[in-house]
Amino acid sequence: MKMCSTPVHCPKCGGNNVKSFGYSAHNVPRYFCCNAECETKSFMLEYRYKAYEPGVKEKVVDMAINGGGIRDTSRVLGINKKTVINTLKKRERLSSS
Ligand SMILES: [Zn+2]
Structure with missing residues:
Protein backbone atom coordinates (compact mmCIF):
# COMPACT_ATOMS: atom_id res chain seq x y z
CA MET A 1 0.00 0.00 0.00
CA LYS A 2 1.38 3.40 -1.01
CA MET A 3 0.05 5.22 2.05
CA CYS A 4 2.13 3.02 4.31
CA SER A 5 5.48 4.14 2.99
CA THR A 6 7.25 6.12 5.70
CA PRO A 7 11.02 5.81 6.23
CA VAL A 8 10.41 4.53 9.74
CA HIS A 9 10.82 1.03 11.02
CA CYS A 10 8.55 -0.60 13.55
CA PRO A 11 10.45 -1.21 16.82
CA LYS A 12 8.60 -4.48 17.31
CA CYS A 13 8.71 -6.29 13.97
CA GLY A 14 11.35 -4.15 12.26
CA GLY A 15 9.14 -3.73 9.21
CA ASN A 16 8.93 -0.45 7.34
CA ASN A 17 5.25 -0.87 6.55
CA VAL A 18 4.51 2.07 8.81
CA LYS A 19 2.35 5.14 8.43
CA SER A 20 2.21 8.29 10.51
CA PHE A 21 -0.47 8.36 13.18
CA GLY A 22 -0.74 11.96 14.34
CA TYR A 23 1.09 13.42 17.32
CA SER A 24 1.36 12.68 21.00
CA ALA A 25 0.60 15.21 23.74
CA HIS A 26 4.23 16.37 23.53
CA ASN A 27 4.17 16.84 19.77
CA VAL A 28 6.14 13.67 19.18
CA PRO A 29 5.10 12.06 15.88
CA ARG A 30 3.28 8.80 16.37
CA TYR A 31 3.43 5.93 13.94
CA PHE A 32 1.25 2.98 13.22
CA CYS A 33 2.54 -0.41 12.09
CA CYS A 34 0.59 -1.77 9.12
CA ASN A 35 1.86 -5.31 9.55
CA ALA A 36 -1.24 -7.30 10.47
CA GLU A 37 0.81 -9.88 12.32
CA CYS A 38 2.58 -7.29 14.46
CA GLU A 39 1.32 -6.62 18.00
CA THR A 40 2.37 -2.98 17.90
CA LYS A 41 -0.61 -0.71 17.31
CA SER A 42 1.11 2.65 17.49
CA PHE A 43 4.50 3.79 18.64
CA MET A 44 6.67 6.86 18.95
CA LEU A 45 10.24 7.09 17.80
CA GLU A 46 11.24 8.83 21.02
CA TYR A 47 10.55 5.61 22.89
CA ARG A 48 12.66 3.69 20.50
CA TYR A 49 15.67 5.90 21.01
CA LYS A 50 15.36 6.44 24.75
CA ALA A 51 13.41 3.91 26.76
CA TYR A 52 14.00 1.01 24.42
CA GLU A 53 17.69 1.62 23.98
CA PRO A 54 19.54 -1.50 25.05
CA GLY A 55 20.19 -1.43 28.76
ZN1 LIG B 1 5.35 -3.91 13.55
Whole structure:
Protein backbone atom coordinates (compact mmCIF):
# COMPACT_ATOMS: atom_id res chain seq x y z
CA MET A 1 0.00 0.00 0.00
CA LYS A 2 1.38 3.40 -1.01
CA MET A 3 0.05 5.22 2.05
CA CYS A 4 2.13 3.02 4.31
CA SER A 5 5.48 4.14 2.99
CA THR A 6 7.25 6.12 5.70
CA PRO A 7 11.02 5.81 6.23
CA VAL A 8 10.41 4.53 9.74
CA HIS A 9 10.82 1.03 11.02
CA CYS A 10 8.55 -0.60 13.55
CA PRO A 11 10.45 -1.21 16.82
CA LYS A 12 8.60 -4.48 17.31
CA CYS A 13 8.71 -6.29 13.97
CA GLY A 14 11.35 -4.15 12.26
CA GLY A 15 9.14 -3.73 9.21
CA ASN A 16 8.93 -0.45 7.34
CA ASN A 17 5.25 -0.87 6.55
CA VAL A 18 4.51 2.07 8.81
CA LYS A 19 2.35 5.14 8.43
CA SER A 20 2.21 8.29 10.51
CA PHE A 21 -0.47 8.36 13.18
CA GLY A 22 -0.74 11.96 14.34
CA TYR A 23 1.09 13.42 17.32
CA SER A 24 1.36 12.68 21.00
CA ALA A 25 0.60 15.21 23.74
CA HIS A 26 4.23 16.37 23.53
CA ASN A 27 4.17 16.84 19.77
CA VAL A 28 6.14 13.67 19.18
CA PRO A 29 5.10 12.06 15.88
CA ARG A 30 3.28 8.80 16.37
CA TYR A 31 3.43 5.93 13.94
CA PHE A 32 1.25 2.98 13.22
CA CYS A 33 2.54 -0.41 12.09
CA CYS A 34 0.59 -1.77 9.12
CA ASN A 35 1.86 -5.31 9.55
CA ALA A 36 -1.24 -7.30 10.47
CA GLU A 37 0.81 -9.88 12.32
CA CYS A 38 2.58 -7.29 14.46
CA GLU A 39 1.32 -6.62 18.00
CA THR A 40 2.37 -2.98 17.90
CA LYS A 41 -0.61 -0.71 17.31
CA SER A 42 1.11 2.65 17.49
CA PHE A 43 4.50 3.79 18.64
CA MET A 44 6.67 6.86 18.95
CA LEU A 45 10.24 7.09 17.80
CA GLU A 46 11.24 8.83 21.02
CA TYR A 47 10.55 5.61 22.89
CA ARG A 48 12.66 3.69 20.50
CA TYR A 49 15.67 5.90 21.01
CA LYS A 50 15.36 6.44 24.75
CA ALA A 51 13.41 3.91 26.76
CA TYR A 52 14.00 1.01 24.42
CA GLU A 53 17.69 1.62 23.98
CA PRO A 54 19.54 -1.50 25.05
CA GLY A 55 20.19 -1.43 28.76
CA VAL A 56 17.85 1.41 29.71
CA LYS A 57 15.11 -0.92 30.90
CA GLU A 58 17.65 -2.74 33.06
CA LYS A 59 18.89 0.57 34.49
CA VAL A 60 15.33 1.58 35.37
CA VAL A 61 14.77 -1.69 37.20
CA ASP A 62 18.20 -1.42 38.83
CA MET A 63 17.51 2.05 40.18
CA ALA A 64 14.08 1.02 41.43
CA ILE A 65 15.54 -1.93 43.31
CA ASN A 66 18.20 0.30 44.83
CA GLY A 67 15.59 2.74 46.12
CA GLY A 68 15.85 5.36 43.41
CA GLY A 69 12.55 7.22 43.15
CA ILE A 70 10.67 7.43 39.88
CA ARG A 71 11.49 11.14 39.62
CA ASP A 72 15.23 10.54 40.12
CA THR A 73 15.25 7.61 37.74
CA SER A 74 13.61 9.60 34.95
CA ARG A 75 15.94 12.56 35.53
CA VAL A 76 19.14 10.51 35.61
CA LEU A 77 18.26 8.39 32.59
CA GLY A 78 16.67 11.27 30.69
CA ILE A 79 13.40 9.46 30.07
CA ASN A 80 9.79 10.24 30.83
CA LYS A 81 8.37 9.49 34.30
CA LYS A 82 5.53 7.61 32.62
CA THR A 83 8.07 5.50 30.77
CA VAL A 84 9.73 4.59 34.06
CA ILE A 85 6.39 3.60 35.58
CA ASN A 86 5.41 1.60 32.51
CA THR A 87 8.75 -0.18 32.45
CA LEU A 88 8.38 -1.19 36.09
CA LYS A 89 4.76 -2.25 35.57
CA LYS A 90 5.67 -4.39 32.59
CA ARG A 91 8.40 -6.05 34.61
CA GLU A 92 6.00 -6.79 37.48
CA ARG A 93 3.59 -8.41 35.07
CA LEU A 94 6.40 -10.51 33.60
CA SER A 95 7.81 -11.72 36.90
CA SER A 96 4.42 -12.54 38.46
CA SER A 97 3.33 -14.77 35.61
ZN1 LIG B 1 5.35 -3.91 13.55
